[in-house]
Amino acid sequence: MSLNLGRVLLVSAAATVAGAAVYAVYKAGGVRPAVTKVVKGGVKAGSWATKQYSAAKDEVGRLVDEAKADMAG
Secondary structure (H helix, E strand, O other): OOOOHHHHHHHHHHHHHHHHHHHHHHHHOOHHHHHHHHHHHHHHHHHHHHHHHHHHHHHHHHHHHHHHHHHHO
């Protein structure tokens, strides 16, 4: 079973947004403030996930390049 980092991050972000939505509706007492909080949380979670994915992808790329260089030389 292959584990795709992008898919894991997407599911995690979606679960975070869904949880934030339920909590915001419960605490806000109104739909509009709840939606605002959910959107804000979703944007933050998406930004964080994108940065983490990008950093991990770059690190794996560097490791692959290093391994190829070791094999060649």
